[in-house]
Amino acid sequence: MPYRNILVALELNQREQALIRRAVELAECHGAALHLVHVEPDLSGVYVGSLSMNLAQLRVKLRLESGQEIVQLLREQQHDIASLSLPSGDIRQAVRLAVREKQADLLICGHRPGHHFFSHLFSHTVDFLDIDGCDLLVVKS
Structure with a gap:
Protein backbone atom coordinates (compact mmCIF):
# COMPACT_ATOMS: atom_id res chain seq x y z
CA MET A 1 0.00 0.00 0.00
CA PRO A 2 1.64 3.28 -1.07
CA TYR A 3 1.94 6.26 1.25
CA ARG A 4 -0.04 9.36 0.27
CA ASN A 5 1.13 11.94 2.81
CA ILE A 6 4.58 11.82 4.38
CA LEU A 7 5.34 14.11 7.32
CA VAL A 8 8.95 14.78 8.33
CA ALA A 9 9.68 16.08 11.84
CA LEU A 10 12.85 18.14 11.59
CA GLU A 11 15.45 19.50 13.91
CA LEU A 12 17.48 22.25 12.35
CA ASN A 13 21.01 21.06 11.71
CA GLN A 14 23.06 19.73 8.82
CA ARG A 15 22.63 16.13 10.04
CA GLU A 16 19.05 16.39 8.81
CA GLN A 17 20.22 16.08 5.18
CA ALA A 18 20.07 12.27 5.40
CA LEU A 19 16.57 12.49 6.84
CA ILE A 20 15.36 14.83 4.10
CA ARG A 21 17.04 12.75 1.39
CA ARG A 22 15.30 9.60 2.63
CA ALA A 23 11.94 11.39 2.85
CA VAL A 24 12.28 12.71 -0.71
CA GLU A 25 13.17 9.21 -1.98
CA LEU A 26 10.10 7.73 -0.32
CA ALA A 27 7.82 10.53 -1.50
CA GLU A 28 9.00 10.06 -5.09
CA CYS A 29 8.71 6.27 -4.88
CA HIS A 30 5.14 6.42 -3.55
CA HIS A 38 9.72 21.86 12.90
CA VAL A 39 8.51 22.61 16.41
CA GLU A 40 9.86 25.79 17.99
CA PRO A 41 10.36 25.71 21.76
CA ASP A 42 7.64 27.28 23.88
CA LEU A 43 8.92 30.66 25.00
CA SER A 44 6.07 31.57 27.33
CA GLY A 45 8.15 30.62 30.37
CA VAL A 46 11.20 32.57 29.25
CA TYR A 47 12.05 35.67 31.22
CA VAL A 48 12.27 38.47 28.65
CA GLY A 49 13.05 41.31 31.03
CA SER A 50 16.66 41.49 29.89
CA LEU A 51 15.82 41.15 26.19
CA SER A 52 15.45 44.23 24.01
CA MET A 53 12.38 42.82 22.20
CA ASN A 54 9.06 41.51 23.35
CA LEU A 55 8.06 37.85 23.28
CA ALA A 56 5.90 38.16 20.16
CA GLN A 57 8.79 39.73 18.23
CA LEU A 58 11.13 37.00 19.44
CA ARG A 59 8.72 34.28 18.25
CA VAL A 60 8.46 35.88 14.81
CA LYS A 61 12.24 36.22 14.59
CA LEU A 62 12.78 32.56 15.52
CA ARG A 63 10.19 31.37 13.00
CA LEU A 64 11.79 33.39 10.21
CA GLU A 65 15.23 32.02 11.09
CA SER A 66 13.87 28.46 11.25
CA GLY A 67 12.17 28.88 7.89
CA GLN A 68 15.40 30.15 6.35
CA GLU A 69 17.36 27.21 7.80
CA ILE A 70 14.85 24.74 6.38
CA VAL A 71 15.07 26.42 2.97
CA GLN A 72 18.87 26.00 3.16
CA LEU A 73 18.45 22.30 3.98
CA LEU A 74 16.07 21.86 1.04
CA ARG A 75 18.22 23.62 -1.56
CA GLU A 76 19.90 20.38 -2.66
CA GLN A 77 16.61 18.51 -3.05
CA GLN A 78 14.65 18.72 -6.28
CA HIS A 79 11.28 17.79 -4.81
CA ASP A 80 8.23 19.93 -4.12
CA ILE A 81 7.22 20.40 -0.51
CA ALA A 82 3.45 20.36 -0.01
CA SER A 83 3.59 22.25 3.29
CA LEU A 84 5.92 23.57 5.96
CA SER A 85 4.68 24.00 9.53
CA LEU A 86 6.56 25.88 12.25
CA PRO A 87 4.40 25.48 15.36
CA SER A 88 5.68 26.25 18.83
CA GLY A 89 5.08 24.42 22.07
CA ASP A 90 5.19 20.79 23.10
CA ILE A 91 6.79 18.66 20.39
CA ARG A 92 4.56 15.66 21.10
CA GLN A 93 1.33 17.62 20.74
CA ALA A 94 2.52 19.65 17.75
CA VAL A 95 3.65 16.60 15.76
CA ARG A 96 0.49 14.66 16.58
CA LEU A 97 -1.59 17.65 15.44
CA ALA A 98 0.43 17.93 12.22
CA VAL A 99 -0.13 14.20 11.54
CA ARG A 100 -3.89 14.71 11.87
CA GLU A 101 -4.00 17.95 9.87
CA LYS A 102 -1.93 16.58 6.99
CA GLN A 103 -3.56 13.13 7.19
CA ALA A 104 -0.05 11.70 7.26
CA ASP A 105 0.25 7.96 6.84
CA LEU A 106 4.03 8.00 7.39
CA LEU A 107 5.91 10.05 9.99
CA ILE A 108 9.68 10.26 9.55
CA CYS A 109 11.89 11.28 12.48
CA GLY A 110 15.64 11.40 12.89
CA HIS A 111 17.85 9.74 15.46
CA ARG A 112 21.45 10.69 16.08
CA PRO A 113 23.86 7.76 16.42
CA GLY A 114 25.84 7.90 19.60
CA HIS A 115 22.83 8.36 21.83
CA HIS A 116 22.55 5.54 24.31
CA PHE A 117 19.79 3.00 23.82
CA PHE A 118 17.87 4.11 26.90
CA SER A 119 17.97 7.79 25.97
CA HIS A 120 16.55 6.80 22.57
CA LEU A 121 13.97 4.60 24.24
CA PHE A 122 12.65 7.58 26.16
CA SER A 123 13.04 10.14 23.38
CA HIS A 124 10.18 11.95 21.65
CA THR A 125 10.17 9.33 18.90
CA VAL A 126 8.70 6.74 21.28
CA ASP A 127 5.73 9.05 21.88
CA PHE A 128 4.82 8.74 18.20
CA LEU A 129 4.61 4.94 18.11
CA ASP A 130 0.93 4.83 18.99
CA ILE A 131 -0.42 7.35 16.46
CA ASP A 132 -3.32 5.57 14.76
CA GLY A 133 -3.15 5.16 11.00
CA CYS A 134 0.40 6.45 10.71
CA ASP A 135 3.58 4.41 10.32
CA LEU A 136 6.81 5.63 11.90
CA LEU A 137 10.22 5.57 10.26
CA VAL A 138 13.27 6.50 12.33
CA VAL A 139 16.27 7.45 10.20
CA LYS A 140 19.81 7.63 11.56
CA SER A 141 21.04 11.14 10.96
Whole structure:
Protein backbone atom coordinates (compact mmCIF):
# COMPACT_ATOMS: atom_id res chain seq x y z
CA MET A 1 0.00 0.00 0.00
CA PRO A 2 1.64 3.28 -1.07
CA TYR A 3 1.94 6.26 1.25
CA ARG A 4 -0.04 9.36 0.27
CA ASN A 5 1.13 11.94 2.81
CA ILE A 6 4.58 11.82 4.38
CA LEU A 7 5.34 14.11 7.32
CA VAL A 8 8.95 14.78 8.33
CA ALA A 9 9.68 16.08 11.84
CA LEU A 10 12.85 18.14 11.59
CA GLU A 11 15.45 19.50 13.91
CA LEU A 12 17.48 22.25 12.35
CA ASN A 13 21.01 21.06 11.71
CA GLN A 14 23.06 19.73 8.82
CA ARG A 15 22.63 16.13 10.04
CA GLU A 16 19.05 16.39 8.81
CA GLN A 17 20.22 16.08 5.18
CA ALA A 18 20.07 12.27 5.40
CA LEU A 19 16.57 12.49 6.84
CA ILE A 20 15.36 14.83 4.10
CA ARG A 21 17.04 12.75 1.39
CA ARG A 22 15.30 9.60 2.63
CA ALA A 23 11.94 11.39 2.85
CA VAL A 24 12.28 12.71 -0.71
CA GLU A 25 13.17 9.21 -1.98
CA LEU A 26 10.10 7.73 -0.32
CA ALA A 27 7.82 10.53 -1.50
CA GLU A 28 9.00 10.06 -5.09
CA CYS A 29 8.71 6.27 -4.88
CA HIS A 30 5.14 6.42 -3.55
CA GLY A 31 4.02 9.56 -5.38
CA ALA A 32 3.26 11.04 -1.97
CA ALA A 33 2.94 14.64 -0.82
CA LEU A 34 5.82 15.67 1.42
CA HIS A 35 5.09 17.81 4.49
CA LEU A 36 7.66 19.22 6.91
CA VAL A 37 7.23 20.25 10.53
CA HIS A 38 9.72 21.86 12.90
CA VAL A 39 8.51 22.61 16.41
CA GLU A 40 9.86 25.79 17.99
CA PRO A 41 10.36 25.71 21.76
CA ASP A 42 7.64 27.28 23.88
CA LEU A 43 8.92 30.66 25.00
CA SER A 44 6.07 31.57 27.33
CA GLY A 45 8.15 30.62 30.37
CA VAL A 46 11.20 32.57 29.25
CA TYR A 47 12.05 35.67 31.22
CA VAL A 48 12.27 38.47 28.65
CA GLY A 49 13.05 41.31 31.03
CA SER A 50 16.66 41.49 29.89
CA LEU A 51 15.82 41.15 26.19
CA SER A 52 15.45 44.23 24.01
CA MET A 53 12.38 42.82 22.20
CA ASN A 54 9.06 41.51 23.35
CA LEU A 55 8.06 37.85 23.28
CA ALA A 56 5.90 38.16 20.16
CA GLN A 57 8.79 39.73 18.23
CA LEU A 58 11.13 37.00 19.44
CA ARG A 59 8.72 34.28 18.25
CA VAL A 60 8.46 35.88 14.81
CA LYS A 61 12.24 36.22 14.59
CA LEU A 62 12.78 32.56 15.52
CA ARG A 63 10.19 31.37 13.00
CA LEU A 64 11.79 33.39 10.21
CA GLU A 65 15.23 32.02 11.09
CA SER A 66 13.87 28.46 11.25
CA GLY A 67 12.17 28.88 7.89
CA GLN A 68 15.40 30.15 6.35
CA GLU A 69 17.36 27.21 7.80
CA ILE A 70 14.85 24.74 6.38
CA VAL A 71 15.07 26.42 2.97
CA GLN A 72 18.87 26.00 3.16
CA LEU A 73 18.45 22.30 3.98
CA LEU A 74 16.07 21.86 1.04
CA ARG A 75 18.22 23.62 -1.56
CA GLU A 76 19.90 20.38 -2.66
CA GLN A 77 16.61 18.51 -3.05
CA GLN A 78 14.65 18.72 -6.28
CA HIS A 79 11.28 17.79 -4.81
CA ASP A 80 8.23 19.93 -4.12
CA ILE A 81 7.22 20.40 -0.51
CA ALA A 82 3.45 20.36 -0.01
CA SER A 83 3.59 22.25 3.29
CA LEU A 84 5.92 23.57 5.96
CA SER A 85 4.68 24.00 9.53
CA LEU A 86 6.56 25.88 12.25
CA PRO A 87 4.40 25.48 15.36
CA SER A 88 5.68 26.25 18.83
CA GLY A 89 5.08 24.42 22.07
CA ASP A 90 5.19 20.79 23.10
CA ILE A 91 6.79 18.66 20.39
CA ARG A 92 4.56 15.66 21.10
CA GLN A 93 1.33 17.62 20.74
CA ALA A 94 2.52 19.65 17.75
CA VAL A 95 3.65 16.60 15.76
CA ARG A 96 0.49 14.66 16.58
CA LEU A 97 -1.59 17.65 15.44
CA ALA A 98 0.43 17.93 12.22
CA VAL A 99 -0.13 14.20 11.54
CA ARG A 100 -3.89 14.71 11.87
CA GLU A 101 -4.00 17.95 9.87
CA LYS A 102 -1.93 16.58 6.99
CA GLN A 103 -3.56 13.13 7.19
CA ALA A 104 -0.05 11.70 7.26
CA ASP A 105 0.25 7.96 6.84
CA LEU A 106 4.03 8.00 7.39
CA LEU A 107 5.91 10.05 9.99
CA ILE A 108 9.68 10.26 9.55
CA CYS A 109 11.89 11.28 12.48
CA GLY A 110 15.64 11.40 12.89
CA HIS A 111 17.85 9.74 15.46
CA ARG A 112 21.45 10.69 16.08
CA PRO A 113 23.86 7.76 16.42
CA GLY A 114 25.84 7.90 19.60
CA HIS A 115 22.83 8.36 21.83
CA HIS A 116 22.55 5.54 24.31
CA PHE A 117 19.79 3.00 23.82
CA PHE A 118 17.87 4.11 26.90
CA SER A 119 17.97 7.79 25.97
CA HIS A 120 16.55 6.80 22.57
CA LEU A 121 13.97 4.60 24.24
CA PHE A 122 12.65 7.58 26.16
CA SER A 123 13.04 10.14 23.38
CA HIS A 124 10.18 11.95 21.65
CA THR A 125 10.17 9.33 18.90
CA VAL A 126 8.70 6.74 21.28
CA ASP A 127 5.73 9.05 21.88
CA PHE A 128 4.82 8.74 18.20
CA LEU A 129 4.61 4.94 18.11
CA ASP A 130 0.93 4.83 18.99
CA ILE A 131 -0.42 7.35 16.46
CA ASP A 132 -3.32 5.57 14.76
CA GLY A 133 -3.15 5.16 11.00
CA CYS A 134 0.40 6.45 10.71
CA ASP A 135 3.58 4.41 10.32
CA LEU A 136 6.81 5.63 11.90
CA LEU A 137 10.22 5.57 10.26
CA VAL A 138 13.27 6.50 12.33
CA VAL A 139 16.27 7.45 10.20
CA LYS A 140 19.81 7.63 11.56
CA SER A 141 21.04 11.14 10.96
